Amino acid sequence: xxxxxxxxxxxxxxxxxxxxxLAPLGLSIVVLEQxxxxxxxxxNHQRVSxxxxxxxxxxxxxxAWPAIAATAQSYNRMQVWDADSFARIEFDAKAERxxxxxxxxxxxxxxxxLYQQLQPHSNVRLEFNCTINSLAQSERDVLININRQxxxxxxxxxxxxxxxxxxxxxxxxxxTHWDYEQxxxxxxxxxAQPHQSTARQVFLPTGPLALLPLPDPQQCSIVWSCNPxxxxxxxxxxxxxxxxxxxxxxxxxxxxxxxxxxxxxxxxKMRYAGxxxxxxxxxxxxxxxxxxxxxxxxxxLGLMDVAALAELIxxxxxxxxxxxxxxxxxRYERWRKAxxxxxxxxxxxxxxxxxxxxxxxxxxRAVGMSGINQLxxxxxxxxxxxxxxxxxxxxxxxxxAKTARRA
Ligand SMILES: Cc1cc2nc3c(=O)[nH]c(=O)nc-3n(C[C@H](O)[C@H](O)[C@H](O)COP(=O)(O)OP(=O)(O)OC[C@H]3O[C@@H](n4cnc5c(N)ncnc54)[C@H](O)[C@@H]3O)c2cc1C
Numbered sequence: 001x002x003x004x005x006x007x008x009x010x011x012x013x014x015x016x017x018x019x020x021x022l023a024p025l026g027l028s029i030v031v032l033e034q035x036x037x038x039x040x041x042x043x044n045h046q047r048v049s050x051x052x053x054x055x056x057x058x059x060x061x062x063x064a065w066p067a068i069a070a071t072a073q074s075y076n077r078m079q080v081w082d083a084d085s086f087a088r089i090e091f092d093a094k095a096e097r098x099x100x101x102x103x104x105x106x107x108x109x110x111x112x113x114l115y116q117q118l119q120p121h122s123n124v125r126l127e128f129n130c131t132i133n134s135l136a137q138s139e140r141d142v143l144i145n146i147n148r149q150x151x152x153x154x155x156x157x158x159x160x161x162x163x164x165x166x167x168x169x170x171x172x173x174x175x176t177h178w179d180y181e182q183x184x185x186x187x188x189x190x191x192a193q194p195h196q197s198t199a200r201q202v203f204l205p206t207g208p209l210a211l212l213p214l215p216d217p218q219q220c221s222i223v224w225s226c227n228p229x230x231x232x233x234x235x236x237x238x239x240x241x242x243x244x245x246x247x248x249x250x251x252x253x254x255x256x257x258x259x260x261x262x263x264x265x266x267x268x269k270m271r272y273a274g275x276x277x278x279x280x281x282x283x284x285x286x287x288x289x290x291x292x293x294x295x296x297x298x299x300x301l302g303l304m305d306v307a308a309l310a311e312l313i314x315x316x317x318x319x320x321x322x323x324x325x326x327x328x329x330x331r332y333e334r335w336r337k338a339x340x341x342x343x344x345x346x347x348x349x350x351x352x353x354x355x356x357x358x359x360x361x362x363x364x365r366a367v368g369m370s371g372i373n374q375l376x377x378x379x380x381x382x383x384x385x386x387x388x389x390x391x392x393x394x395x396x397x398x399x400x401a402k403t404a405r406r407a
Pocket of ligand 1: 107
């Protein structure tokens with residue numbers, strides 16, 4: 001039997017970031033991951049995320065940002081338009097006195113960078129290819145049975161194990177979910193014209209298509225969300241026919257588009273755990289909530305969860321208080337639930353507003369979008385939300401946060 005202070009289940013972006021944020025506190029930490037260790041040979045831009053300034057600040061603080069930025073593509077303009085009307089809105093970093101609006105990062109590179117940063121921390125142990133057989137908790141500990149009947153006793157357990165969280169299920173935490181009735185087709189594409197560091201998104205009647213710039217000036221990552229029938233149709237097409245459909249859907253904004261690798265589809269579901277906490281077990285990131293990728297906010301939201309939880313735990317440890325105190329965990333839950341609910345509501349409104357082709361709604365959104373484009377102060381509010389500069393941010397993610405690595 002081994003005793004540890006904190007067990008984190010899941011070595012995704014959220015789990016590894018949390019381990020790094022907590023490492024300097026000197027607590028004993030174990031990260032349990034069912035898959036392999038992150039590896040740079042898996043970096044292929046097949047799965048990317050648009051990370052915002054708030055996430056960049058957190059990742060900079062823990063020293064992982066330079067390695068992430070080295071393979072990321074920054075974007076300094078965003079163009080969003082409706083395929084079905086004259087609605088159009090544009091955001092420019094210069095107008096916000098910024099050098100970029102965000103970065104398109106390879107998900108695996110984020111994990112590789114975090115994993116590398118964890119190497120010097122002897123108080124953090126990572127177990128890959130790990131099977132969790134059971135979880136049980138008493139008033140004082142969580143008992144975790146892993147691999148071949150190896151037992152771990154942990155004072156706190158964090159479920160960072162993604163959308164199908166085993167921790168959430170084992171703790172019988174209630175889940176609200178609904179199907180967005182869309183699949184996201186993801187692929188890397190070659191573009192005839194350079195992307196010019198611009199992120200683009202067109203709202204089609206069947207769902208949004210995003211063209212996210214990659215480090216090669218003539219490559220983008222696409223996230224094409226559409227109803228399951230259309231997704232099945234697109235995936236069954238020979239590459240040439242897919243390319244034609246894609247080019248047409250993008251209004252040829254970057255000329256002829258061509259698949260660089262095979263497209264993959266992900267079913268899209270909204271998931272929201274009604275409770276993020278049971279005793280000494282707490283959920284973070286996708287284990288607690290998953291949202292539509294149309295605004296590229298899922299990973300950002302998860303990174304803010306772990307920054308918030310680490311902030312509260314650090315406060316307690318510094319004050320020599322018990323970091324497993326239920327009041328701390330409840331504070332975390334209240335804080336982050338409010339932020340997650342705001343985004344879930346916004347995503348739903350967006351999705352419904354743009355997937356409706358009623359003439360009146362089309363007109364309202366066209367006028368609304370064009371109106372926003374003419375109103376600098378309203379655009380500034382929207383841009384602040386997209387940059388991650390709005391809401392109740394953890395200290396490390398706030399605009400004035402120092403981004404140097406903690407000693
Ligand atoms: C198509 C698409 C596009 C997206 N685009 C964006 C974007 O542009 N910007 C953005 O911010 N977000 C985006 N997201 C969301 C983002 O990908 C997720 O929010 C983020 O990756 C979740 O990170 P996580 O660490 O919570 O979970 P995951 O990355 O899923 O990590 C969970 C880890 O837990 C492990 N695990 C699971 N079960 C167990 C178990 N029983 N035992 C041990 N380990 C376990 C898994 O192997 C995995 O390594 C997108 C999502 C999709 C589907």
